[in-house]
Structure formats: structure tokens, C-alpha cells
Amino acid sequence: MPQCNFCSDSFFKVNALITHLKIIHRCEEYGVFVCGEKECHRHFPCLKTFRKHLKSHESLSNSQMVSSNDSLSNFSTVSNINEACYMSVNCSPSLSNSINETSLIESRVFIRDAAFNEFKEKMTENNINFICDLYSEKTLCRKDVQKIIEKVTVLLLDPLNMFKNNLGNILKNHSVSESDKFEINKYFVELENIFEGFHSEYLRFAHLENLGVFIKPxxxxxxxxxxxxxxxxxxxxxxxxxxxxxxxxxxxxxxxxxxxxxxxxxxxxxxxxxxxxxxxxxxNWKNKIxxxxxxxxxxxxxxxxxxxxxxxxxxxxxxxxxxxxxxxxxxxxxxxxxxxxxxxxxxxxxxxxxxxxxxxxxxxxxxxxxxxxxxxxxxxxxxxxxxxxxxxxxxxxxxDNLALNSLFGFQESFVANSFCRLCKSWKSDTQKDVVENIFLLRNKTNYSSDLLINNAYLTGIRFNPILNNIELFHVTENYSVDITHDIFEGVGNYIMSYLLFEFIIVSKFFSIDILNTRLKYFEFDSGHNKPPLITIENVKNKHLRMSAAEMKCFILNAGLIFGDLIPEGNKFWRLYTLLRKILEIVLSDFVMPDMYVKLGELVREHHFLYKQLFGNLKPKFHFMVHYPLVLKKCGPLGKISTIRYEAxxxxxxxxxxxxxxxxxxxxxxxxxxxxxxxxxxxRKSELCTDNEIPTCQKNHRVHDIVPDFDNVVKNSALLIKDETIPNRFLQFVAKVKRVTVKNKVFKMQDVFSFNIENRTFGYLELIIVNRDNQICFIFEEMEVLSFNEHCFSLHLNNTKKRKSLFLDDNLVINIHKIQLKDNKNFISLF
Incomplete structure (x- = not known):
């Protein structure tokens, strides 16, 4: 707020001084009281001189606030200020009247300023949100954002001027005070300069940085x-x-x-x-920290x-x-x-x-x-x-293997004599070893010795990377494997290509047309990437052109797609069932103590059979012999897959x-x-852990939807930790057809499974939501009649036992598609 001797010398009334300072403050805020000289607020010997000084800025004020052809040009801001100054000092016949008038002016100024400040803040907020939305669009470059802002400004300017002119004509016929006209004109000025302070990218970035939301590279x-x-x-x-x-x-x-x-x-x-x-x-993690x-x-x-x-x-x-x-x-x-x-x-x-x-x-x-x-x-x-x-x-x-080997300073070629970053096995050994040699695992000690040898051909180490300078980290202790490239773009592709060649070209168990027909009409589980149709050239070349996600889907469902066409006991098909058993552990969301040993035995048997059928092991087969160790060191292998990072x-x-x-x-x-x-x-977007529930009126009693709700609750599929939860579903509930829980869409008549340690299957009958948006599934339990290892699928049957399941944040639920084979219900196991 400006300070001048004129205020203290001439304004002997305290209330008048306050009024004067408020007016000066408002002038500066809205760009009216502006002067190019440094001594704009110089000393004035009397009020007449002060008014004269203000009049000297009248042309500047009018050019800033009102255009020359504007019908609101009678909103003379400077004269309003002169009037207010004059009334607050000279027009008061007594001190009491002056105080009353000044208090009224102060209250009106305060109310109008508060409303206008709120308007400006809302405009700024909307500007920032609009700009950030534009910048976050993947298919808009920053040049496009600049063009959009410029065109939006032009888009609004003419209609706004027309509205302003019409409003000015209307106000001429009404007794509107000069101060009210001044207030109206302030809003027009703000709207005319809607992107003021955001018209250039530099100003936009600076504003976002000041807000702390833009972390510049x-x-x-x-x-x-x-x-x-x-x-x-x-x-x-x-x-x-x-x-x-x-x-x-x-x-x-x-x-x-x-x-x-x-x-x-x-x-x-x-x-x-x-x-x-x-x-x-x-x-491994507990020792690290x-x-x-x-x-x-x-x-x-x-x-x-x-x-x-x-x-x-x-x-x-x-x-x-x-x-x-x-x-x-x-x-x-x-x-x-x-x-x-x-x-x-x-x-x-x-x-x-x-x-x-x-x-x-x-x-x-x-x-x-x-x-x-x-x-x-x-x-x-x-x-x-x-x-x-x-x-x-x-x-x-x-x-992937190439990226990690290059990052960690190991050999980048996988035909090199020593290419593995986890062990020191030579290429000739990796082609025949079906189990991990624990005596050849890399560690800090033999790594330091290999660095001194300085022979990449013998040791597989090209240089000591700077990443070894990271606290609590060393490249020999980075127990990371990638099932996406090792299996779905590697071992799995090799095996499925060889098997289709054997079944279609050599043994002729079925034709490529039968395979594609079954692929086309097979009902894949939701969330799976449906594999493309396969050409005879793909089969003859022993290479299937599928992405990792498509190959994963193809392998998991191959048993139900064409497994019934393969004679039982076929040694080639045995290779597939071993791969499926490996994937059952590798893709599991949890690790139990016996899984390490079981996985090692399955990899050994799988690799041994592959050697008998097709010859030497490829490098990606060798990485699989380390899976039991990595499973023990890092937990579920699916959590360290690269598939989401590549997305x-x-x-x-x-x-x-x-x-x-x-x-x-x-x-x-x-x-x-x-x-x-x-x-x-x-926007302060939180972790999206909330469920997506359709908007509906929750005005029913649960017994109107599920008459035997009490009995169903007694048969709850899981132990109810909070006994008050069922009571929350007694009234103010709704029945919905579908909900989204943890990015999975559940619909009535779906088959789902839950409970990690004791997997339970159910046929979803009803989905009930209470007013707190808690979800309850009413389902018929399905029993597992048998496991068909040949097709690697489960045979299920409805038990007609109705149960309830109250969902919580830590419950893992999977959705399955029922496949009918000989009028029996089967699902792929994964």
C-alpha cells in the first residue's frame, strides 16, 4: 500500500485517511492508479492538487478500463475516485456524519472486493485446470495448446463486447450509480483478459512451478x-x-x-x-534394510x-x-x-x-x-x-536380459562364452544344464576377482558399472528375471511353435482351419488379449507372431482350445503340461514355502524333456533354472515382470x-x-482404490431382495472379521447388475474364485450395495469335481449352496469363463 506525506498532512480525520488508503489500494489492484514515473505517489500540498494529479491519469485509466468505442465509457473510474475522495473529506458537515458515511463506504468496498476477488480466484483456478487438461492430452503437443488458448481468447472477445455494449445501453435507462458501473466494468475487464498471466508458455510453466505441481526436468x-x-x-x-x-x-x-x-x-x-x-x-529385503x-x-x-x-x-x-x-x-x-x-x-x-x-x-x-x-x-x-x-x-x-546386461556391464551378446548375469556358467554348460549350479552363482567376492582378471571372454564382465555405487545395492545381488521375455516371448513361443508343427504338419491331429475356428469362437476370460489367427506359414516356420500378452493367453487356454484333439500320453503334449505347471507357480500372486522346490523340479523335468525332443537349450531356457532362487529372494515373479513398464x-x-x-x-x-x-x-488425485459402483437409489431392505439373507450370512464364504458388517446391509441397499472392483468388472452370472490358500469358486447371483458403497456378493458355490491334467482345466459343478461374500480391500478375486465340453463345465486353471 503506498505511503505519502500528503495523506498524513492533509487528511486530519482518521476515518477519511482509511477511506483514502482503501481507494489508493483498489486503484493499484485494478490497474487504474498507474504512472510510468517512479515518483507516482509524490507529495501533494492540498486535496485540490491531489484531484488534479488523478485527472492527469484519466486518459490512461480510461484506455485501460474502457475502450474508446465502448458504450460503458461513462464509467469514469478516475472521477469516481475523485468523488469518493472529495465526499470523504470535504462534504461532511460534521464529524459524526463523516464517520457514518465512511463506515458505509468501507463496508460496501469490502463486500464488493471480496466478491470480485472470489471471481478472480475462480477464473484463475479454471484457467489452470483447463491448461493442465490440455497439456495432459497425449495427442496434443505444446504448440497445439498455445493455438487453442489464442483461439479461445478470440472466440470469446466479440460476443463479450456485444454483451458489454448492450448492457451499457440498458444501464443508461436505469438509475445505476457510478460506483456500480465501475464494479461491473471490472468484471468485463477480467473476462476480456481471460488468459491474462497465462498467454505464454513461459508464464504458464512459471505459474505451475509456483504451485508446486510442475517438476521441471x-x-x-x-x-x-x-x-x-x-x-x-x-x-x-x-x-x-x-x-x-x-x-x-x-x-x-x-x-x-x-x-x-x-x-x-x-x-x-x-x-x-x-x-x-x-x-x-x-x-533378502529384510537383510538389506x-x-x-x-x-x-x-x-x-x-x-x-x-x-x-x-x-x-x-x-x-x-x-x-x-x-x-x-x-x-x-x-x-x-x-x-x-x-x-x-x-x-x-x-x-x-x-x-x-x-x-x-x-x-x-x-x-x-x-x-x-x-x-x-x-x-x-x-x-x-x-x-x-x-x-x-x-x-x-x-x-x-x-529384459539385454537391457540389464548392458546396464550392469555384462556381455551383451547371448552367444558369448559367459552371458549370464546371475551365474558364471559357460555357454556349453548352459545348453545342457537343467538345474542351477549353486557353486557358480555370482557374488561380490568372485565378482571382484573377475574384475581383476579383466577378460570379458572368460568372466562375462566388461566393466564395473557406476550403479555399484548405489547404497545397499550390487549388481550380483540384483535377483531379477523377466517372465515376459523369458517365457511368453521366448520359451513359450518356441514350444508352442514346435508343438503346432508336430501336431498339424507331422502327426496331422487337426488342420490349421480347425485350430483357427476354435480360436475364433473360444470365449476368453475378460482382461485377456485374444490371440490372432495363425497362418500355415507361421506353423511351417515354427514361429508364432504374437505379442507377449497374446502368447500368454494362448498358452493358458491351449488345453481347452485343442487339447482334446491330442491323444493322451503324447510326449510332445507332456511338454505343454509341464510348461503350464511352471506357469501356475510363476504367475501366482503368492509364494508358499514348498513352491521353491516344486518349481525347481518342474523346470528340471521340462528342460530334460525339451532336450530329448528338440536338442540343446537356448539362453532363455537357462535363465529359467534361476527362477527358484529368484522366487525365494524376491517373492512373486509376476510382480517384477516388465510388461507394465513396457506399456x-x-x-x-x-x-x-x-x-x-x-x-x-x-x-x-x-x-x-x-x-x-x-x-x-x-487435482490431488489419490490412489484409485475405490470401487466403481453404478449410481442408484439405495432405498430397499435386503430381505426384499434376498428373503433368506440371514441364512446366507450364516453361510458366509469367509470369516467375517467385523460382525457389524452384515447389519449395514439390512436396509438402504440396492441391487446392481455390475460393479468394478480393483479394475475388474463383475457381472451377475459370472464365475469367480477367491481365497488364496483354499480356492473357492462361485456362480454370482446377486450384487448388493449398501449406502456406504460396501459390496456383498450372493453366489452359488461351485465344487471342483476333478482336475483334467491333459487339458489343464478344472471340472466344476453347481452345489446349489447359497453363500455370501463381503468384499474387503485385501481380497483377491479372479473371474473365469465357463467352457462347455461334452455338456460339462470347465475353466482354465491359472
Whole structure:
């Protein structure tokens, strides 16, 4: 607020002084009392001189507030101010009248200012939300956002001026005070400048940074090269990479209202479980964080590295703009949200060629420093006015075999003499070994010895990576395998290709047309990627062209698709059933103590039979002999699969396709991702753990829907921990046809299974929801009559026993499709 001697010398009344200061403040706020001179608020000897000074700014004020052709030009803001100043000082015949008038003016000013400030704040809020929504769209580049903002401004300008002119004509015929006209004109000025402060990208980014929702990537130089410019002159060109602070992102992420509470609640639940559901329950993780205090909150991080092509991978420019990415996620988030792409964050983006040319020490130095900071110092998050300190440690680096071998400094060629990052077995041994040789496993001791030998042919180690400088991490203890590439794009593809060749071409058990007909009309489970039809060329070439998700679906359902066409006891089909038994353990959401030994026996038998039928083992078969060890060290193997991380590539590919320029494409993609994250932080989007329930009126009594509800509750499928839950369903309930629970859609007449330790199957009859949006399933229990190992399926039958199931957050439920074979109900087991 401006201070001038004139105010203290001439305004002898306290109430008049207050009124004057309020007017000056309002003038400055709305851009009326503006002067290019530094001594705008100079001293005035009398009020007449002050009014004269204000009149000198009248033309400037009118040009800012009212256009020359505006019919509201009689809203003379400066004259209003002069009037108010004059009335507040000279027009009061007595002190009491002056005080009353001043109090009235003050109250009116306060009310109008509060309403107008609320209007401005709402406009700013809507502007930010609108801008963030535009930036978060994958198929809009930043140039498009700028165009949209400019066109929206033009779109509104003419209609707004027309409305303003019409309103001015109406007000001429009514007795509207000058002060009211002034207030109306302020709103028009704001609407005319709707994107004021947001009209350029610089201002928008600055505003988002000030709000703390836009975490800008840090661009740093990784190397320089001499190159010729367009004029043929040699110049020094700098090559950069993008680093996004893990600390800032995690701090913002865990500051969202329910992220930390849901995570800690899940960790608390894991402590009560005897079976292993997450890596935090393994002895390997507990030993890693043994130096922390018991009261410390230490969360595991999964990091992922891979390269992906932005443009057409088959085009003439393929490989030029190949991008390397480091992603990371918190490994102990609740299972229902852990695989969501918005919970996987980008740590680094760079050109893959720059990593090869300038080296990993320069490229990953900032990443290593940041990870060490998170491990030593952690982050502090304010939750409910309480500061909570959280530490993060690297649990695993995930990725396909090529990515991890290159990242960790091992041989990148899988025809090399020693290619395995987990053991020191030679290539000739990996082709015939069907079990893991524990004496050849890599550890810190023999790794240091191999470094001294400095012979990659003998040891498989090319260099000592900078990642070994990460606290509580070493590459020999990174027990990570990838079932996506090892099985579904590797071993599984080999086996299914060889089997179809044997069954169709050699033994002629069925034709390719019969196979495709069954594939076409087979009812796959919801959420599965239906495999494409298979050509005879695919069979003859012994290579099926399917994605990892499609191959997974094909393998899991092959028994019911064409297993009945294969004679029982067929030795080739035995290879398939062994693979299915392996997948039953590998894809399991939990690990029990006997699974390690069982998996090792199955892998041994499977590999031995493959050698008998088809010859030497391929490298991906060798990685499978380490699965029992990794299962014990890291828990469920599906939790460390790369399939969800690879899905994250799609966002960047979509964004890259709408950007014409490839100049510093890594920076463009990093900015885009951070703007998408900023949109989430701005809206304070929590972990999406809530169920999706159709909107309906909950005005029924449960006994009107389920007359025998009391008996059904007594036959509850699971022990009801909270005895008050059934009472909450007695009234104010509704029957719905479908609900979404943890991203799975349940409909009436579905067949589902639950209960990890003792799997129970049910035919869903009714879905009931109470007013608290709690869900109860009423179902008929289905009994397992037999297990058909040949088709690897279960034979089910309805028992007519009605039971209830009250859903909770930790209940794992799977949906199945019934397949009819000889009028019997079968489901694929997985």
C-alpha cells in the first residue's frame, strides 16, 4: 500500500485517511492508479492538487478500463475516485456524519472486493485446470495448446463486447450509480483478459512451478562433438540428457492425501500374512534394510531400464531417435494400484546412442547421487500437520536380459562364452544344464576377482558399472528375471511353435482351419488379449507372431482350445503340461514355502524333456533354472515382470508421434510427462482404490431382495472379521447388475474364485450395495469335481449352496469363463 506525506498532512480525520488508503489500494489492484514515473505517489500540498494529479491519469485509466468505442465509457473510474475522495473529506458537515458515511463506504468496498476477488480466484483456478487438461492430452503437443488458448481468447472477445455494449445501453435507462458501473466494468475487464498471466508458455510453466505441481526436468550435458552446421562450419555441439528429480516426485506423490496411509496400511496387512505376497516380506529385503531402525519407514523402489523407438521402427530413420528410459515405481503400493501407469514415473530420458558413446558413468551419475540421497536422508512429508520421514532403497533393477546386461556391464551378446548375469556358467554348460549350479552363482567376492582378471571372454564382465555405487545395492545381488521375455516371448513361443508343427504338419491331429475356428469362437476370460489367427506359414516356420500378452493367453487356454484333439500320453503334449505347471507357480500372486522346490523340479523335468525332443537349450531356457532362487529372494515373479513398464512406452510414443520436430526430443517427452503428472498433482488425485459402483437409489431392505439373507450370512464364504458388517446391509441397499472392483468388472452370472490358500469358486447371483458403497456378493458355490491334467482345466459343478461374500480391500478375486465340453463345465486353471 503506498505511503505519502500528503495523506498524513492533509487528511486530519482518521476515518477519511482509511477511506483514502482503501481507494489508493483498489486503484493499484485494478490497474487504474498507474504512472510510468517512479515518483507516482509524490507529495501533494492540498486535496485540490491531489484531484488534479488523478485527472492527469484519466486518459490512461480510461484506455485501460474502457475502450474508446465502448458504450460503458461513462464509467469514469478516475472521477469516481475523485468523488469518493472529495465526499470523504470535504462534504461532511460534521464529524459524526463523516464517520457514518465512511463506515458505509468501507463496508460496501469490502463486500464488493471480496466478491470480485472470489471471481478472480475462480477464473484463475479454471484457467489452470483447463491448461493442465490440455497439456495432459497425449495427442496434443505444446504448440497445439498455445493455438487453442489464442483461439479461445478470440472466440470469446466479440460476443463479450456485444454483451458489454448492450448492457451499457440498458444501464443508461436505469438509475445505476457510478460506483456500480465501475464494479461491473471490472468484471468485463477480467473476462476480456481471460488468459491474462497465462498467454505464454513461459508464464504458464512459471505459474505451475509456483504451485508446486510442475517438476521441471533437469537438462545436463553428457558430452560434446564437433559437427558441421548447415554452412559447413565446424561447431561444438553439446549432447544432453533429461533427469527428473526422484526426490521431488516422490515427495509430491506421497503428499497426496491417501497415498502414504494406503501404503502403510498394506504394509501392516503384509506383516500378518504367512505367505509371501510382496518383496518386503522376503528375507533378502529384510537383510538389506537391517541397518535402519525398526521405527523407520523404508520403502522399496523398482527401477526399470529399456530402449524404445519414437518413430517408425521399420522406417528409414529408425534407430536415430531411439530413446533410453529409466522408470521407477514404489514396489509396496497396494496390488490394485501398483500396475497403474500413472504410478510409474520417469527418472531419466536420453538418446540410446549417447549412452554408448559417452558412457554410463556420466549418464547415470545424477541418478546414483539421487538414489543415495533417498537412502541416507529420505524425504519428509507433511500428513495431517505431522512430518513423516520416509526412506527409499533400491530393491531391484528390472528389464529384459539385454537391457540389464548392458546396464550392469555384462556381455551383451547371448552367444558369448559367459552371458549370464546371475551365474558364471559357460555357454556349453548352459545348453545342457537343467538345474542351477549353486557353486557358480555370482557374488561380490568372485565378482571382484573377475574384475581383476579383466577378460570379458572368460568372466562375462566388461566393466564395473557406476550403479555399484548405489547404497545397499550390487549388481550380483540384483535377483531379477523377466517372465515376459523369458517365457511368453521366448520359451513359450518356441514350444508352442514346435508343438503346432508336430501336431498339424507331422502327426496331422487337426488342420490349421480347425485350430483357427476354435480360436475364433473360444470365449476368453475378460482382461485377456485374444490371440490372432495363425497362418500355415507361421506353423511351417515354427514361429508364432504374437505379442507377449497374446502368447500368454494362448498358452493358458491351449488345453481347452485343442487339447482334446491330442491323444493322451503324447510326449510332445507332456511338454505343454509341464510348461503350464511352471506357469501356475510363476504367475501366482503368492509364494508358499514348498513352491521353491516344486518349481525347481518342474523346470528340471521340462528342460530334460525339451532336450530329448528338440536338442540343446537356448539362453532363455537357462535363465529359467534361476527362477527358484529368484522366487525365494524376491517373492512373486509376476510382480517384477516388465510388461507394465513396457506399456509406459506407449504414452511417450503417442506424444512423440504428434511432434514434428526431433530436436531435443528427449526434453520434449520429459516435459510432456511432467505436465501429465502435474495435472494429477493439481487435482490431488489419490490412489484409485475405490470401487466403481453404478449410481442408484439405495432405498430397499435386503430381505426384499434376498428373503433368506440371514441364512446366507450364516453361510458366509469367509470369516467375517467385523460382525457389524452384515447389519449395514439390512436396509438402504440396492441391487446392481455390475460393479468394478480393483479394475475388474463383475457381472451377475459370472464365475469367480477367491481365497488364496483354499480356492473357492462361485456362480454370482446377486450384487448388493449398501449406502456406504460396501459390496456383498450372493453366489452359488461351485465344487471342483476333478482336475483334467491333459487339458489343464478344472471340472466344476453347481452345489446349489447359497453363500455370501463381503468384499474387503485385501481380497483377491479372479473371474473365469465357463467352457462347455461334452455338456460339462470347465475353466482354465491359472
Amino acid at each position: 533437469l537438462e545436463f550435458t553428457v558430452g560434446e562433438r564437433l559437427e558441421k552446421n548447415k554452412n559447413g562450419i565446424l561447431i561444438t555441439k553439446k549432447y544432453t540428457a533429461q533427469f527428473i528429480s526422484l526426490k521431488n516426485v516422490l515427495q509430491s506423490f506421497f503428499s497426496l492425501s491417501n497415498v502414504l496411509s494406503e501404503t502403510l496400511q498394506y504394509l501392516k496387512y503384509l506383516k500378518t500374512q504367512k505367505i509371501i505376497l510382496n518383496i518386503v516380506q522376503t528375507e 537391517s541397518n535402519f531402525k525398526c521405527s523407520d519407514i523404508v520403502l522399496p523402489l523398482f527401477l526399470y531400464y529399456d530402449d524404445y523407438e519414437i518413430g517408425n521402427p521399420l522406417g528409414s530413420h529408425s534407430g536415430i531417435h531411439k530413446i533410453g528410459a529409466i522408470y521407477y515405481s514404489v514396489a509396496c503400493l497396494p496390488p490394485s494400484v501398483q500396475s497403474r501407469l500413472d504410478n510409474i514415473f520417469i527418472g531419466m530420458l536420453f538418446h540410446s546412442s549417447d549412452l554408448k558413446e559417452f558412457g554410463e558413468k556420466i549418464m547415470f551419475s545424477k541418478l546414483v547421487d539421487e538414489l543415495n540421497t533417498l537412502s541416507k536422508k529420505g524425504i519428509s512429508v507433511a500428513i495431517n500437520n505431522t512430518n513423516v520421514h520416509i526412506y527409499f532403497c533400491v530393491a531391484l533393477f528390472c528389464g 509406459k512406452h506407449r504414452n511417450s510414443k503417442l506424444s512423440g508421434n504428434v511432434v514434428a520436430s526431433r530436436v531435443n526430443i528427449s526434453y520434449t517427452l520429459a516435459i510432456k510427462h511432467q505436465l501429465q503428472l502435474g495435472n494429477r498433482l493439481l
